[in-house]
Amino acid sequence: MFGLMQDRPLMIASIIRHAARHHGTAEIVSRGVDGSIHRQNYIALEARARRLVRVLQQLGVQPSGRVATLAWNGYRHVELYYAISGMGAVCHTVNPRLTPDDIAYIVNDAADVAIFADLTFVPLLAAVAPLLNGSVRAVVMLCSRAEMPDLPLPGGIALLCYEDLMAAADENFDWPEFDERTAAALCYTSGTTGKPKGVLYSHRSTVLHAMAVNGASVMGLRPDDRAMPIVPMFHVNAWGMAYSAIAAGASLVMPGRHLDGASVASLMNAERVTFSAGVPTVWLALLHHLRASGERLNTVKRLAIGGSACPPSLIEAFEREYGVIVEHAWGMTECSPLGVYNTYRSDIGDTPEAKLAWRAKQGQAIFGLDQRIIDDEGRVLPHDGVTAGNLQICGNWVCSAYYGQEPGSACDAEGWFTTGDVATIDQHGQMLITDRSKDVIKSGGEWISSIELENLALLHPDVAEAAVVAAEHPKWTERPLLVVVPKAGHEIDPEAVLAVLRGKVANWWLPDAVVVDTDLPHTATGKVSKLRLRQKYRGYLVERGV
Ligand code: AMP
Numbered sequence: 001m002f003g004l005m006q007d008r009p010l011m012i013a014s015i016i017r018h019a020a021r022h023h024g025t026a027e028i029v030s031r032g033v034d035g036s037i038h039r040q041n042y043i044a045l046e047a048r049a050r051r052l053v054r055v056l057q058q059l060g061v062q063p064s065g066r067v068a069t070l071a072w073n074g075y076r077h078v079e080l081y082y083a084i085s086g087m088g089a090v091c092h093t094v095n096p097r098l099t100p101d102d103i104a105y106i107v108n109d110a111a112d113v114a115i116f117a118d119l120t121f122v123p124l125l126a127a128v129a130p131l132l133n134g135s136v137r138a139v140v141m142l143c144s145r146a147e148m149p150d151l152p153l154p155g156g157i158a159l160l161c162y163e164d165l166m167a168a169a170d171e172n173f174d175w176p177e178f179d180e181r182t183a184a185a186l187c188y189t190s191g192t193t194g195k196p197k198g199v200l201y202s203h204r205s206t207v208l209h210a211m212a213v214n215g216a217s218v219m220g221l222r223p224d225d226r227a228m229p230i231v232p233m234f235h236v237n238a239w240g241m242a243y244s245a246i247a248a249g250a251s252l253v254m255p256g257r258h259l260d261g262a263s264v265a266s267l268m269n270a271e272r273v274t275f276s277a278g279v280p281t282v283w284l285a286l287l288h289h290l291r292a293s294g295e296r297l298n299t300v301k302r303l304a305i306g307g308s309a310c311p312p313s314l315i316e317a318f319e320r321e322y323g324v325i326v327e328h329a330w331g332m333t334e335c336s337p338l339g340v341y342n343t344y345r346s347d348i349g350d351t352p353e354a355k356l357a358w359r360a361k362q363g364q365a366i367f368g369l370d371q372r373i374i375d376d377e378g379r380v381l382p383h384d385g386v387t388a389g390n391l392q393i394c395g396n397w398v399c400s401a402y403y404g405q406e407p408g409s410a411c412d413a414e415g416w417f418t419t420g421d422v423a424t425i426d427q428h429g430q431m432l433i434t435d436r437s438k439d440v441i442k443s444g445g446e447w448i449s450s451i452e453l454e455n456l457a458l459l460h461p462d463v464a465e466a467a468v469v470a471a472e473h474p475k476w477t478e479r480p481l482l483v484v485v486p487k488a489g490h491e492i493d494p495e496a497v498l499a500v501l502r503g504k505v506a507n508w509w510l511p512d513a514v515v516v517d518t519d520l521p522h523t524a525t526g527k528v529s530k531l532r533l534r535q536k537y538r539g540y541l542v543e544r545g546v
Pocket of ligand 1: 310330
């Protein structure tokens with residue numbers, strides 16, 4: 001056929017090349033481990049990324065070779081993202097909150113040839129290094145010569161200094177073009193069921209995801225934005241923001257390791273942050289800090305919240321008390337990660353109740369991705385906003401097979417990927433997650449949504465965190481048990497929490513027990529670990545004869 005359009009490969013390096021040419025004065029602001037602030041504009045970022053390719057070449061990194069990072073959100077980590085993928089190798093971000101055993105398993109499984117690590121992780125590296133099986137030849141510390149730590153490593157693994165290597169290298173490198181289906185980045189799922197599994201992103205999937213995320217009805221960043229990814233670069237590429245923000249010419253403000261409410265608020269105000277993204281736990285902490293200190297958010301307009309269900313009370317509080325719009329988002333490692341995003345539209349009604357009802361759902365599928373729900377027999381279920389089913393997705397940034405597995409093996413015959421989430425979808429395509437399939441509570445054969453109960457429990461003024469799990473029950477098989485953590489200095493009367501729930505859900509949904517605990521267990525990605533909570537409370541009702 002004559003007259004077709006050009007066909008240029010979608011390359012990750014084109015993002016920084018574009019940013020250096022068109023948004024050269026936009027900057028990455030990084031807060032170091034010691035609280036110091038470092039600034040670097042996108043011209044310098046692109047030049048340093050080219051210099052870093054020369055370093056990688058000297059270290060013997062080959063195209064398609066895997067290079068691990070153990071690092072917080074900061075400029076050197078961004079340099080690694082672009083240099084590693086830009087030379088055709090694979091940037092493997094490792095989650096430092098995993099155990100040394102899991103980290104060693106992941107690094108060995110990926111056969112990483114080098115690990116680039118922040119100084120905070122020296123003790124972790126000391127624990128991991130003896131468990132490595134020979135692929136890693138260098139540990140490069142992301143620091144200057146003066147900051148180099150004392151870290152004994154097994155024979156065959158060199159300890160090197162990032163800034164020394166950079167100073168000795170040149171920038172003589174042109175970003176190559178190659179097949180856009182080449183692997184660019186690798187991220188392991190948190191492994192709550194069995195061993196962690198690798199998800200391998202391609203240049204094509206990464207660029208398409210970045211373009212989709214920059215759409216006006218998604219994060220929609222612009223050059224005037226100063227975006228702060230609180231979600232770590234080791235958790236699904238900071239939701240793609242290290243690509244999408246730079247492609248849009250927005251500046252990046254990188255918070256480093258201090259993510260408590262006071263640190264986040266002060267950096268947001270000092271660096272005039274307009275947009276930020278992270279999991280609900282971080283925003284709950286920020287909200288508590290703001291309320292307790294009286295501090296305001298001077299420039300933040302929008303917060304994207306996802307990774308776990310965002311309680312409507314949090315959405316409402318940020319808007320009413322601080323004028324900040326919360327945009328709920330859903331995604332997963334296997335989906336690069338964003339699949340669904342919640343943007344308010346005025347035609348659904350502009351009463352506060354209508355707005356909140358819309359915003360409380362996870363959102364609509366981002367253009368480029370499709371979603372549906374099926375029952376346990378694989379029958380497609382209606383999008384009526386009531387029927388709940390197993391959520392499936394497909395699209396160009398959805399995993400087709402886990403790392404090292406047969407192409408297509410993660411999907412069904414029609415190419416749908418089953419997410420493991422249970423959801424409803426309404427006539428607008430608005431999706432609401434009601435549970436993780438393995439967290440679902442089945443009482444007498446009927447499903448009870450743990451998320452809905454948790455959201456209601458958070459309406460009680462003294463509740464800081466809430467989680468509902470299934471506990472064994474002699475008659476109903478399972479019944480919901482609510483665990484609540486009080487706010488600092490407050491006490492909780494379980495009856496008062498139940499009173500908040502009463503009348504808002506069917507009576508048979510009411511938890512059989514409300515337990516006050518001092519803390520909830522969290523996973524390496526900051527989510528409540530329902531697995532560990534279930535283990536703790538599984539027999540609670542039976543033992544007490546509730
Ligand atoms: P991960 O791969 O670690 O990012 O975890 C993905 C899982 O997090 C999803 O399958 C959901 O169970 C959960 N998740 C992500 N975003 C949300 C959200 N907005 N509401 C409820 N659950 C979410």
